[in-house]
Amino acid sequence: MSESPKRRKPPQKSRPPKESAPDAEVLAPPTTEEREDRWNLRPRTFAECIGQNDVVDALKIAIEAANQRKETIDHVLLYGPPGLGKTTFARIIARELGVQFHGTSGPTLERGGDLVGILTSLEEKDVLFIDEIHRLPKAVEEILYSAMEDFTVDVIFGQGAHARVYRSKLQRFTLVGATTRAGLISPPLRQRFGIVRELRFYSEPELMRAVEHSAGILEIAIGEASSKEIAKRSRGTIRIANRLLRRVRDFAQVRSDGTITPAVADAALRLEGVDEIGLTALDRRLLDVVVNQHLGGPVGIEALAATLQEEVQTLEDMVEPFLLHSGLLARTSKGRMATEVAYQHLGVERVERSSRKAGQRPLL
């Protein structure tokens, strides 16, 4: 996946030049990447981005300063739960710098040669985006150290006593790393990023703006009350808001007269298994296990994963962050605990551990 703003096709001259000059962008046929962005409802400029103001400001300043000095910007590390905009920001950085975007991910770079091949193909100032950078194999990660710091890589030819090392000079590039798990990035890698920023969950008003903006692009008529219904059930994530909007549109078309009302949105989202605060079946199962099987906790993540038959990583990356953010779950040194809010949401009365134990019937 690489895009090339430099090599964009020139606008087609479909009109005589004298006519009130329409924007060249309008006449240019959309590139594959533009069509993809439209389908993903992905903002293409910082101005189109919703929220994350501190991150946007920091990136804009870095880009403007670098453009004025005709340099490239420092390496950028973006971290936060999935769907908050890490890939989107990386693409915008490349576009604002007017350079090519090259995207890859930690788990796909299995061997050092895979990364060296990409690094040596980069042109001056290009942006290299590595998603899930915490999953880079150690040997591959070590190649990044000199590439990021000195813009060099060591290429080894031959094996054993005949092995020879050639140092190859790279073009100055910007690495944008993305991770859902900043804590898993090793200190030597982390220290090589000049800009380190966390993306946070979006607020309800921001999600409403996102729903209304996406509805405009998709030509869906939606009122404020319905967009609020979708926003409050989107787990603070614009990607989820966009997905739910599409499901609500389908539901309105098939089960109703096509009009989206709060009641239609509610029915559509219940059918999707999303409750009134955005929890999915897995979220509710996790809370249920903590509350009912572990008396509210604390319970370790491994035990939870085993009971739910899910990967620890899925729980840590996809499930827990929103439960922690919305105050349903608390993380302590002994494990995860359900909060009062969780009990209220599940409609379960809290029973103190001691009284539960005292009230337990003997097994024999």
Ligand code: ADP
């Ligand atoms: P990540 O890389 O963090 O998983 P993405 O950058 O792929 O997330 O974002 C997922 C989707 O969410 C995008 O396709 C876009 O539709 C939407 N999105 C993300 N951030 C924003 C933002 N700041 N403003 C508007 N839409 C956004």
